[in-house]
Amino acid sequence: MMPNDENMPEIDDELDFDSESDLDDDAAGQPRRFLTDQQPDENGLYEHFAVAVDKGQSSMRIDKFLSIRLENCSRNRIQNAVDEGNVFVNGKPVKASYKIKPLDSISIRMEYPKYDCALTPEDIPINIMYEDDDVIVVNKEAGMVVHPGHGNYSGTLVNALTFHLQDNPLFQSGDQRAGLVHRIDKNTSGILVVGKNERACNSLAKQFFDHTTQRRYIALVWGNFDEDEGTIIGNIGRNPRNRHQMYVFADGSEGKHAVTHWRVLRRYGYVTLVECRLETGRTHQIRVHMQYTGHPLFNDERYGGDKILKGTTFSKYRQFIENCFETMPRHALHAQMLGFAHPTTGEQMRFESPLPDDFQAVLAKWDAYSSAAQNAFHE
Numbered sequence: 001m002m003p004n005d006e007n008m009p010e011i012d013d014e015l016d017f018d019s020e021s022d023l024d025d026d027a028a029g030q031p032r033r034f035l036t037d038q039q040p041d042e043n044g045l046y047e048h049f050a051v052a053v054d055k056g057q058s059s060m061r062i063d064k065f066l067s068i069r070l071e072n073c074s075r076n077r078i079q080n081a082v083d084e085g086n087v088f089v090n091g092k093p094v095k096a097s098y099k100i101k102p103l104d105s106i107s108i109r110m111e112y113p114k115y116d117c118a119l120t121p122e123d124i125p126i127n128i129m130y131e132d133d134d135v136i137v138v139n140k141e142a143g144m145v146v147h148p149g150h151g152n153y154s155g156t157l158v159n160a161l162t163f164h165l166q167d168n169p170l171f172q173s174g175d176q177r178a179g180l181v182h183r184i185d186k187n188t189s190g191i192l193v194v195g196k197n198e199r200a201c202n203s204l205a206k207q208f209f210d211h212t213t214q215r216r217y218i219a220l221v222w223g224n225f226d227e228d229e230g231t232i233i234g235n236i237g238r239n240p241r242n243r244h245q246m247y248v249f250a251d252g253s254e255g256k257h258a259v260t261h262w263r264v265l266r267r268y269g270y271v272t273l274v275e276c277r278l279e280t281g282r283t284h285q286i287r288v289h290m291q292y293t294g295h296p297l298f299n300d301e302r303y304g305g306d307k308i309l310k311g312t313t314f315s316k317y318r319q320f321i322e323n324c325f326e327t328m329p330r331h332a333l334h335a336q337m338l339g340f341a342h343p344t345t346g347e348q349m350r351f352e353s354p355l356p357d358d359f360q361a362v363l364a365k366w367d368a369y370s371s372a373a374q375n376a377f378h379e
Contacts, residue, residue: 045086045109053104062087062106063096084238086110121163122154128164129351134200134343135193136161136179139353142189142330147177161194170197181205182281189356190217190335195343203343208281214339217276217286218265218355220332220362221295222309224272229263232289236282245302246284248292258282260289268366269373270310271298275336286333298362299324300331324365328358 051069063082067075078087085093088107089100100106127139140146140157147158158178165171171178179194181204195201207213237255239247249255259279266273272295276286287303290296296305306325311317339350355363 047107047109049106049108051106053100053102053106055102057100057102059099059101061096062089062094062098062100065100066106066108081108084243119148119162120154120159121166122159123163124155124160126157126160126164129191129353130349134196135204136165136196137191137193137338137351139191140184140189140335142187142356142358145186146183146192147180157192165196168196170195170201182208184335185284185287185331185333187330188217188333188335189353189359191338191351191353192335193338193340200343204340207340211279212341214337214350215278215281215335216337217278218334218336218359219274219276219286219290220298220359220366221272221274221290222270222298222305223295224267224269224310225264225274225295227264229261232260232262232293234258234289234292236285236288246282246288248288250292256280256282258285258289260286262290268370271366273363287331298332299328300333302331305331320365320369324362327365328362330358332359332362334359 049070053065063075063078066078066087070078079096081087082094082096086108087094088109089098089104091105127141128136129139130137138157138161145156148154148156158180161179162171165179179196179201181195181201182192184190184192193204195204234248234250235252235255236246236258237249239245247255248258257280261277261279263275263277264272265275278285282288284303287297287300291300291303291305296303296309299306308318308321311321334355335353336355337350337352339348341347342349
């Protein structure tokens with residue numbers, strides 16, 4: 001039995017839509033394994049599930065009703081589908097608090113067709129930092145999706161783990177999220193821990209839920225900060241004007257509570273290297289919180305960091321930034337440290353990952369640029 005949904009953390013830690021909500025469009029060349037030649041409705045959505053409520057059905061919240069009917073779908077995933085406007089009753093989107101009535105027509109619709117979810121073990125090299133009978137700690141490269149989803153049916157971390165652990169019963173079920181208790185974005189590099197048995201998964205999941213794990217990220221962001229450290233608090237939910245983005249609801253009217261602690265590591269003038277500690281783990285949390293404060297991640301295309309936001313108008317500076325973007329063609333975020341209690345021994349374990357080559361190369365460019373600028377200023 002996998003961890004109880006009520007005790008599971010939202011597996012949203014800096015999660016990319018590529019792997020969860022499947023909204024990324026960069027799937028060119030990937031095999032499309034759709035089950036049918038589905039046609040979208042008038043809103044461009046595809047039906048994934050449909051049911052008519054029985055005449056004798058008693059009143060019940062729709063999220064609870066769907067969690068009973070959809071045996072292999074967690075309560076959290078259903079809640080997310082409702083929050084994202086993907087659950088319809090009688091043709092209209094509803095909230096989780098909606099109580100079903102007899103003969104209601106319920107459907108779940110997504111922006112992509114239903115696809116074959118068969119999981120294929122793949123012999124993909126992965127950087128294993130630590131492994132024992134209970135856990136495996138992986139240093140994920142940027143560009144690798146954590147688990148299969150629309151547009152990413154192969155080449156994921158779970159495909160690789162299913163091959164590596166093919167004799168492990170937990171990874172023989174074809175579960176696309178086997179062992180996962182947290183995730184990071186496709187284009188974020190860094191550390192993840194995966195459970196190798198049900199007991200380990202339960203223990204790790206509870207630690208993430210109780211916020212007793214330690215998670216530290218390194219990010220390069222646009223702009224300078226007035227302070228040396230601070231805390232960002234702001235609910236995060238789906239951007240009502242752009243479904244491909246998350247959004248900070250400052251008034252707390254929507255979204256989920258999110259807290260990010262940050263500390264300046266180095267100031268370069270136009271960009272700043274910061275350390276971020278997650279108190280919660282929401283979708284794109286660091287990326288969204290930094291954008292909200294006016295400091296999008298360097299080269300973060302989804303949140304506006306892929307253009308010059310600070311600096312001069314000189315062509316030489318523009319060329320310098322373009323060179324930086326080419327050196328690190330992704331958002332500048334690295335999951336640098338992860339700490340947790342071992343599920344069996346209780347020993348406090350801590351793993352650290354050095355910045356990958358592309359991140360170090362960009363910082364070297366900024367070091368050189370800043371030094372040159374300072375020398376020119378003092379001449």
